[in-house]
Amino acid sequence: MSKEWWKKSAEGIPEIKTDTPGVESRRMHESTARYMKGLSSQVKLFPVCFAEGSGIALTDVDGNRYLDFSSGIYVTSLGHCHPKISEAVAHWAGRLMNAHDFSTPIKEKALEKLVDVLPGDLNAVQLYSDGTAAVEAGIRAARAVNNRQEFISCFRDFHGKSMAAVSLAKMTRGDVYSYGATRAPGFYMVPRPNPYRPDFAKPDGTIDTDAYISFYEQFIQEGTVGNVSAFVLEPVQGWGGSIFPPDDFFPKLKSLCDKHSILLFVDEVLAGMGRTGEWLCMDHWGVVPDIVTLGKSLGNxxxxxxxxxxxxxxxxxxxxxxxxxxxxxxxxxxxALASIEVIEEEDILENVRSVGAYFKRRLEAMLDAHPIVGDVKAKGFLLGVELVKDKGTKEPFEEAGKLVYRKAFRKGLAWIPAGHILRMSPPLIMDEHYAGMGLDMIEESIAEVEKEFGY
Ligand SMILES: Cc1ncc(COP(=O)(O)O)c(C=O)c1O
Structure with a gap:
């Protein structure tokens, strides 16, 4: 199949013919929201309803066509309805839908392929149908490995919404997911390095990785019962705003974990399977976790x-x-098998690296050009723009984030930031032309917001 399969359906985007969200989107959203509760803030802020997707293009129920800059929610990374993947699913939907734990021909092939692309000897696998279940299983597996009960995780990481997953997480906007004080005992949280907002800095103001590691060591020795099973964290804080750690962080964290016989459990549900230009995000740092979870892009x-x-x-x-x-x-x-094959056959990792370099250059130019852009984050196609009221004080600019989100959506960009960090996760098949088109819509929206606020 041609790597260009998605180009035809992208022709002419963005194509916005109505006020958005349009009349039919509003009607449909209201009727759905009558029964469906607990919707995410992005949907409430811009209640558009989608009817179709193909490659990097999405069509809403009013006939407006958008450029996709979110891949669902970091999920449809190889484009909506990739023909090879849709055909593979349809084939098995017509042949054998469930065989419990028994082996099947397609399971044999999928497992071999998955293990083949994972680093080191990560080769004992169990499959699930959501990221949260994989994380839960990882927690149980860690306990079974070392017979220890406690876990350390990081503020503002996200691991899902089950009881163990929310016990590992505490998000920025209040404690929404654990809803008050319901985190389970034995789950401890520590800060993780954010180079733009360091908790521990060297005298020159740059982030001090060693200070984080020393703090963790002291915490392990004095802040826990002394029974820590695993350190659980995302390779990059994805939902928290595409926040990357310094390059020396994971090698040092792994040494610390090894020293204390603590497992390193890395949750790659969001960042894994090519999004950052390597199969695992951890491959950038040459560190093989003891436990890893995958999801989202795994099945496109x-x-x-x-x-x-x-x-x-x-x-x-x-x-x-x-x-x-x-x-x-x-x-x-x-x-899963078809998705991995597509990444190989279409040279997706190379595309992520080269178009990713373009994204990075453009975002860095935005940082110089805009008074409210405080920081930009980019590795492959995992991107973020942090909006601040003042580059000196770094005060988060939440209102601007919401406005930029809606303005760019109205221009034809389907995306999912919320809060003051504009997160982007475009499909990994995207070329520079469309990458630039999406960034133009965002940059124009930022400029309009700056004007409205008198910058
Ligand atoms: C890093 C990470 N882990 C786990 C999850 C939970 O995955 P799911 O929503 O499929 O249960 C998510 C979802 O966003 C995630 O980003």
Whole structure:
């Protein structure tokens, strides 16, 4: 199949023919929201309803066509309805939908392929149908590996919305996911390095990784019961705003974990499977986690996720009886296998690196050009623009974030920032032409907001 399969459906985007959200979108949203509660803030802020997607183009129910800068929610990374992946799922939907834990021809192939692209001896796998379930299983597996009970995780990371997942997370805008003080005991939280807003800085103001590591060591020794099973964190804080750690962070954290026989559990549900230009985001730093979770891009829209541990810990998956009803069903395996094959066949990692370099250059130019752009974040196609009221005080500019979000959406950009960090996760198939088009819409919106606020 041609790598250009998505180009035809992208012709003419953005194409905005009505006020947006249009009349039909508003009607449909209201009627859905009558029953469906707990919608995300992005949907409430811009209640558009989508009817179709193909490649990097989305069409709403009023006939408006958008450029996709979110991949669903970091999910449809190889483009909406990639023909090879849709055909693979349809094939198994017509042949065998569920065979419980029994092996199937497609499961055999999918597992071999997945293990093949993972680093080191990460090869003991269990499959699930959402990221949260994979994280939960990882927590249980860690306990089974070392018979320890406690966990350390990082403020503002996100791991899902089950009880263990919310116990690992505390988000920026209040404690929404754990809803008050319901985090489970034995789950501790620490700050993680954010180079733009360091908790620990060297005298020259740059981030001090060693100080974070020393703090963790002291915390392990004095702040816990002394029974820490795993350090659980995202490789990059994804939902929290595309915040990357300094390059020396993970190698040093791994050494600390090894010193204290603590497992390093890295949640790659959002950042993994090519989004940053490597199969795993951790590959950038040459660190192989003991436990890793994958999701979102793994099935390009079909719900398939994975929890993988190093070979030496495979027994833990037996101990916890890791399987589930839907994990590893034939359609899921077909989606995962086809997605990995597409990344290889279409040279997606190379595209992410080269167009990613373009994204980075453009974002850095925005940083210089705009008084409210305080920081930009970019690795491959995992991007962020942090809006501040003042570059000196770095006060977050929440109102501007919401306005830029809506303005760019009205121009034809389907995306999902919220808050003062504009997050972007475009499909990994995108070329420079469309990458530039999306950034233009964002930059114009930022300029309009600056004007409205008198900058
Ligand atoms: C890093 C990370 N882990 C876990 C999850 C939970 O995945 P799911 O929503 O598929 O349960 C998410 C979802 O955004 C995530 O970003």
């Amino acid at each position: 829209g079909f719900p398939v996720t994975a929890m993988v541990v190093k070979e030496e810990y495979a027994d833990a998956l037996e101990k916890i009886s890791a399987s589930s009803s839907y994990g590893g069903n034939p359609m899921a395996c077909a989606a």
